[in-house]
Amino acid sequence: MSNQNYQITLKNHLTFLWPCIIANCLIIYFYYLIFEKSEINLLIILLFLSIFIVNILPVLLIHIQYFLTNRNMLFKIDSLNKKIEYSQNGIIKKLDFSEINRLISFRSYGYRSWYLFEAYEYLKIITNEGDEILITCLLIPDARDRFEGLLKIRAEEKFRLLPFAK
Incomplete structure (x- = not known):
């Protein structure tokens, strides 16, 4: 397939939010099974508050931030002609694969763990002129692997507690 078009879709949203929805359910x-007939006490509130702070709140914050980073972006890869075209907020930019200098992949330290935010990652594409393009997993779910294969450039991997796009 020579032309591939990407934009944030409902499917991408649900792919990344699904574990959080299941965990909350x-x-x-x-x-309700355990505490159905009990009164709510401070220990129960603290337990659920800690689960919310450690697992659920980071997912919501990262998801919203990734959405805001790549919303209204249309990203096209023409692998046959070795070109990339992307537009965001009415601005269209084009580049050849040869204009890309390096790739940096950002993931959480909890990558491939039990944290609900472990699947969130983004790729920073740096051009020869020093321009940066951020591709979040909501836009292209397997961006690192896809671009490494297309460009034959190994992405530098960086890990953060929470991989907020910067």
């Missing part, structure tokens, strides 16, 4: 289900 399970937490609520177990809460």
Whole structure:
């Protein structure tokens, strides 16, 4: 396939939010099973507050930030002609694969772990002129692998506690 078009879709949203939705449903289900006839006490509130702060809040913050980073972006890859075209907020830019200098992949330290935010990552494409393009997993879910294959450039990997796009 020579031309590939990408934009944030409902499918991409659900792919990354699905684990969070399932986890919340399970937490609520177990809460009712265990504490159905009990009064709510401080320990229960602290337990659920800690789960929210450690796992659910980061997912929501990263997801919103990734959405805001790549919303209204249309990204086209023409692998046959070795060109990239992308537009965001009415501005269209084009570049050849040869104009890309390096790739940097950002992931969380919890990558491939049990954290709900472990699947979130983004790729920073740096051109020869020093311009940066941020591609979040909401726009292109497997951006690092895709661009490494197309450009034959190995992405530098950086890990953060929470991989907010900068």
